Amino acid sequence: MAKTKYRVPPLKNKAPVWASTVFMGMGQLLFQKQYVKGAFYALIELLVLINSKYFIKGIVGLVTLGEPRPDLPIRQRPNSIFMMVEGIIFLILLAIFIILYITNIRDAAKLQRDYERTGVYPSTRAFMSSLADTSFAVIGLSPAMLMILFFVVLPLIFSAMLAFTNYSSPHHIPPANTVDWVGMDNFKTLAGRSLWAGAFGRTALWTLTWATLSTTTCYVGGLLIALALINKNIKFPNVFRIIFILPYAVPAMLSLMVWRNLLNGQFGPINRMLIEWGWISQPIHWLSDFTLARISVIVVNLWLGFPYFMMLITGVMTSVPADLYEASEIDGANKRVQFFKITLPMVLYQTVPLFIMSFSFNLNNFGAVYFLTGGGPTDLATTQSGAGATDILMSWMYKLTLDLRQYNMAAVLSILVFLVIAPFSIYNFSRTKAFKEGEL
Amino acid sequence: MSAITAKKRRPFSIGRMLTYLLLYSILLSVSILVLYPLLFTLSSAFSLGDSLAGLTVYPFQQPMGLRQFERLFNETNYAKWFMNTLKIATINSALSVVVTTVTAYVFSRFKFGAKKPLMMSLLILQMFPSFAGMIALYILVWRMGLLDSHLGLILIYAAGNIPYNTWLIKGYLDTIPRSLDEAARVDGAGYFTSFWKIILPIAKPMVVFLAVTSFTGPWMDFILPRLLLKSDANKTLAVGLYELINGRENNNFTMFAAGAVLVAVPFIIIFAFNQKYLTQVLASGAVKE
Numbered sequence: 001m002a003k004t005k006y007r008v009p010p011l012k013n014k015a016p017v018w019a020s021t022v023f024m025g026m027g028q029l030l031f032q033k034q035y036v037k038g039a040f041y042a043l044i045e046l047l048v049l050i051n052s053k054y055f056i057k058g059i060v061g062l063v064t065l066g067e068p069r070p071d072l073p074i075r076q077r078p079n080s081i082f083m084m085v086e087g088i089i090f091l092i093l094l095a096i097f098i099i100l101y102i103t104n105i106r107d108a109a110k111l112q113r114d115y116e117r118t119g120v121y122p123s124t125r126a127f128m129s130s131l132a133d134t135s136f137a138v139i140g141l142s143p144a145m146l147m148i149l150f151f152v153v154l155p156l157i158f159s160a161m162l163a164f165t166n167y168s169s170p171h172h173i174p175p176a177n178t179v180d181w182v183g184m185d186n187f188k189t190l191a192g193r194s195l196w197a198g199a200f201g202r203t204a205l206w207t208l209t210w211a212t213l214s215t216t217t218c219y220v221g222g223l224l225i226a227l228a229l230i231n232k233n234i235k236f237p238n239v240f241r242i243i244f245i246l247p248y249a250v251p252a253m254l255s256l257m258v259w260r261n262l263l264n265g266q267f268g269p270i271n272r273m274l275i276e277w278g279w280i281s282q283p284i285h286w287l288s289d290f291t292l293a294r295i296s297v298i299v300v301n302l303w304l305g306f307p308y309f310m311m312l313i314t315g316v317m318t319s320v321p322a323d324l325y326e327a328s329e330i331d332g333a334n335k336r337v338q339f340f341k342i343t344l345p346m347v348l349y350q351t352v353p354l355f356i357m358s359f360s361f362n363l364n365n366f367g368a369v370y371f372l373t374g375g376g377p378t379d380l381a382t383t384q385s386g387a388g389a390t391d392i393l394m395s396w397m398y399k400l401t402l403d404l405r406q407y408n409m410a411a412v413l414s415i416l417v418f419l420v421i422a423p424f425s426i427y428n429f430s431r432t433k434a435f436k437e438g439e440l
Numbered sequence: 441m442s443a444i445t446a447k448k449r450r451p452f453s454i455g456r457m458l459t460y461l462l463l464y465s466i467l468l469s470v471s472i473l474v475l476y477p478l479l480f481t482l483s484s485a486f487s488l489g490d491s492l493a494g495l496t497v498y499p500f501q502q503p504m505g506l507r508q509f510e511r512l513f514n515e516t517n518y519a520k521w522f523m524n525t526l527k528i529a530t531i532n533s534a535l536s537v538v539v540t541t542v543t544a545y546v547f548s549r550f551k552f553g554a555k556k557p558l559m560m561s562l563l564i565l566q567m568f569p570s571f572a573g574m575i576a577l578y579i580l581v582w583r584m585g586l587l588d589s590h591l592g593l594i595l596i597y598a599a600g601n602i603p604y605n606t607w608l609i610k611g612y613l614d615t616i617p618r619s620l621d622e623a624a625r626v627d628g629a630g631y632f633t634s635f636w637k638i639i640l641p642i643a644k645p646m647v648v649f650l651a652v653t654s655f656t657g658p659w660m661d662f663i664l665p666r667l668l669l670k671s672d673a674n675k676t677l678a679v680g681l682y683e684l685i686n687g688r689e690n691n692n693f694t695m696f697a698a699g700a701v702l703v704a705v706p707f708i709i710i711f712a713f714n715q716k717y718l719t720q721v722l723a724s725g726a727v728k729e
Contacts, residue, residue, distance in 0.1 A: 140542045225470065244474060250704045257700070397574075407575050
């Protein structure tokens with residue numbers, strides 16, 4: 001659709017627009033006889049001006065984050081983190097104010113344009129009745145918007161900002177000490193040659209390896225089981241199916257914690273069973289050996305994850321139209337050809353999006369690691385950075401926040417993880433019903 | 441059809457027999473691998489001994505009783521954790537339904553300048569993973585004096601789900617003909633009445649879906665409650681069960697197993713009832729329209 005651009009004729013009288021630019025609502029009040037609306041706009045600007053010292057204090061605080069005052073008792077020292085949160089709140093309020101200010105100027109211009117075309121300004125009564133309409137919309141939207149501002153937007157801005165500070169234990173934790181802006185230093189630390197960089201490189205690589213292997217094993221496992229069960233000569237396929245679906249029905253967290261105990265090196269029944277059978281003489285350190293722990297995480301995840309793909313692939317295979325098979329039979333295709341030329345391509349084609357979704361889920365699959373190994377076992381690189389052998393970025397971030405209080409590094413990681421995840425999120429959401437059916 | 445397959449059935453051969461033997465042995469061993477951890481947990485929950493080391497490696501080979509369940513309710517706050525989780529899930533569900541449906545209704549039925557930018561912002565916000573603001577949420581909740589309270593947790597859950605659910609519900613409301621509620625308004629009904637009496641009843645399936653997903657969401661969520669709830673009596677089931685066993689594997693496994701069985705059984709039952717629906721959802725997700 002080509003949009004024709006009409007030239008808007010310039011306003012003859014620009015005075016109201018200028019008046020509203022100088023002070024909110026002045027154009028509407030002085031020139032355009034919009035007393036209620038004008039007063040409302042003017043009131044907003046008045047409120048902001050009266051409270052301007054808080055705005056300035058808040059934003060200055062955000063810039064300086066407070067000077068260290070070792071001379072004061074701890075409770076009276078400036079708390080950089082509170083200053084930061086409050087600074088962001090004032091920034092958000094300021095942004096809302098600026099948006100309202102622009103709206104006010106545009107409103108004055110629109111009123112003037114309508115006036116020059118029709119020769120009348122809308123009456124106060126007309127404004128009040130349109131206000132009744134909009135008030136439902138405003139009251140309806142405000143709870144959601146406030147909640148999102150406070151609990152979604154504010155934390156995101158705050159986290160992003162933390163990545164550029166030195167907010168970390170032991171030297172920069174308020175209230176005893178202040179926090180400072182450090183620019184890109186944290187990013188440089190991760191990219192440099194420190195133990196941090198080593199831990200980051202190892203964890204990032206393992207996160208990718210883990211996501212690839214865990215998704216692939218579950219997919220292939222699910223595919224093989226689905227293929228075995230679709231075989232007409234297998235008796236009681238549904239009994240098998242019900243058994244195989246069980247790991248999907250039990251909450252993953254519980255299964256993972258059970259597996260942690262089954263694989264316990266000392267008392268775990270699996271080691272005891274293997275010893276009893278005479279297969280091994282010494283207990284195997286399933287979860288405390290560097291390589292073995294990584295393998296265990298993937299194998300246990302296979303136990304958890306194959307039912308999902310089994311269900312999915314069975315669904316796709318039964319939905320392949322029967323006439324495709326009949327037609328190919330007439331053309332002389334045997335079972336093997338049918339499988340490789342019809343069934344498999346159909347299954348692959350239709351499950352690729354879900355494979356990608358599952359991959360992006362596994363990139364952040366905190367539970368699969370944290371509940372099974374807690375990120376361990378540990379080694380030299382762990383002592384400073386906290387990242388264990390099986391830690392993925394997500395579980396490392398969690399430990400950095402909760403146990404080690406390295407908030408700045410956790411924030412850097414969350415930014416990096418977000419950059420990796422974002423394309424997947426866009427892809428996933430663009431496929432959902434919500435997106436396809438919703439129009440803007 | 442049957443005539444064709446009957447004709448095509450190949451005669452008995454050793455090779456085919458071996459294939460089926462192999463297939464059955466694979467299916468049976470996978471079944472054992474799948475069932476063993478579940479049966480072991482079930483048998484541990486009903487064992488009389490308290491230690492992991494004392495359990496027999498094969499399930500149900502030891503004396504059984506309800507001792508672990510008694511311990512769970514007498515020695516831990518399990519009942520409290522359960523009630524806490526139930527409370528959080530219920531309030532979250534109600535709050536999400538109210539806030540999201542009203543928001544979606546406004547987005548679906550009103551025209552205003554900020555509508556497009558707001559919808560786009562919601563779209564972008566739902567892309568951020570929930571953990572991205574974790575540290576900030578902790579400090580925010582702390583600053584608001586809501587640390588170790590359920591209110592902070594509920595507000596965060598409900599707020600976090602608004603962006604995606606608003607898109608979902610708005611998409612559904614857009615499919616309901618506007619003439620319906622416009623007719624009601626011509627008859628003198630206000631926006632609220634037409635929303636409450638006309639739109640909501642039609643959108644019931646979607647509202648139920650929203651209520652159910654926001655009810656089940658908090659049950660096994662771990663990260664947020666672990667971060668925000670401090671005292672034992674305020675914990676949710678997931679955190680309580682985790683801390684019951686973390687670092688005390690050998691002594692508390694059987695009690696943990698009892699707690700896990702109590703949570704998992706309702707989950708399995710709900711799953712069994714919804715399995716057909718779930719398979720459909722999964723399949724429809726796979727099949728591109």
